[in-house]
Amino acid sequence: MVFFIYRSVYEGPSGRLVRHLPDATVLDWFRRGWDEAGSGDAHEWIERELGAGVYGLSTIFEIGLPAPRSTAELHRLLEEHLYVEQELRVDGHSVRVLTDDDEVMLAYFFVEDALVAAEPERWAYLLHDGWELPDVPPGFSAGRSFTSPVATWTATPAPPGGEGATYAVVLTFYSTFDSMGWNMPACFPGIRLPRLAATLRETDAPIDEWSGELAVLRALVAPGENEIGPALERCNRWPDFEQDISETYGVHQQAHEIALRLLEGFEPSRGRDPHRTIIRQSEHVAQMTIHIDEYFGHRQWFVFDDVWAAAHPDLAVSLLHHGSHWDPRCHRDHGIGECTPRGRQYRPASSPGAGA
Incomplete structure (x- = not known):
């Protein structure tokens, strides 16, 4: 076949x-x-x-x-x-x-x-039925930890005594020639998904080095929230992921208040339909396929931790590859211009964009 x-x-x-x-x-x-x-x-x-x-x-x-x-x-x-x-x-x-x-x-x-x-670790996500990732099976106990074999960038430092890791794969683009495999997956070492919302509030990492989507997600986590799902719901009403949001790079409380003001009066444009967005969250995986506009359709956001990845290792590795390169058979050991990744080519939210 x-x-x-x-x-x-x-x-x-x-x-x-x-x-x-x-x-x-x-x-x-x-x-x-x-x-x-x-x-x-x-x-x-x-x-x-x-x-x-x-x-x-x-x-x-x-x-x-x-x-x-x-x-x-x-x-x-x-x-x-x-x-x-x-x-x-x-x-x-x-x-x-x-x-x-x-x-x-x-x-x-x-x-x-x-x-x-x-090569199941190369093709599992591409051949996965639909956009939604499966949950961790009931009663699953990871026999060994998962560490990504795919290059990632570190979003926050690991907390003392932390365990596990959380990964974010955001499939988005801003221009024709940066529309596939340019946004290297992010890693939050030392935390699992149930701790991500608190980490986003508490971090003093340089937010200006983050992708626009993760910077917006961080700003839209509300004080006291323990799950990332409500912030994803707010992201679905974010006016424009290409806009300059440098004013939200400060302490979280201020960033959140500014972000909420920016949400006020949101009016969808270019055929964008928030009702066509689908969001799912469980203990170890959160995911969203956000409808951006009528012509270019959806973007997919996936956030999962090492427990989910250990339960679905081929799917996890395949998804990480999918986010970082167009070719599932790329082994990242070739010269420039072939399969070597082009560095941390995520685009900060303050960068100008073009196209979609």
Whole structure:
């Protein structure tokens, strides 16, 4: 079996489209496409076959050349004839493409089930059904702690005697060329999710170095709240995550009062619909798919701790990879311009943005 995955902001609350294809190999799917798409309207065939008009994919079936007989030949034809704005990567069991439509980055993958089985920590989130993460199973007891194998940035120092860690993966963007894999996941060492709200109130970390979303979340945690869910509800009514909120970088009480004033009179624009946002919280995972505007749809926010990650290790690692790079097979051991992360490229809330 071959899996097709389309990573696109246009694909609803999850930002992903997944299809199971009956072909034995990726090469077999492309060879079938050569026969079926090449004899008619390739774009229409792709929409029927994959469930979306995958940007640029139809071009490979419109070249009028013989179908590839090997993976190497497929790679050559894709390199020469597939319309790709960014990157193309092909190996014996997958084709991975990063492109853009002049508005946002888009990525799509054809991957064989054998590779998925061999690398579950790379593909689990991409193939997860829907946007919502599962809870920790009842009675679960972590046999060992979880430490992220994916690079993160430290949001707050670990408290003395603290235990565990909490991670935040915020899938958001501000411009076409920073719309996928640019916002490195954050880590709050020494605390678990039930302690996060208090940590956000008490921290003296430099908030001006945080992403705009986390800075807003911190400011919207109310005094005395022990859960992060109510602050996520307030984030759903935040006017603009690109606005300058440097006045909220001070002590929390003042930051919270300023943030509440900024919430007053919130009027959705650009087709934004807070009623289409979905928020879920349990003891060890909080999550939100926030509806931002009509055209670009939703953004996904995930906050989970090491207990949740230990219960779902493949899903946790896959999600951390998903937040930090477009290519699930990136191992971060390549040179600049390949898979090495581009540093802490989160965007402070005071930075100007463009696009979505």
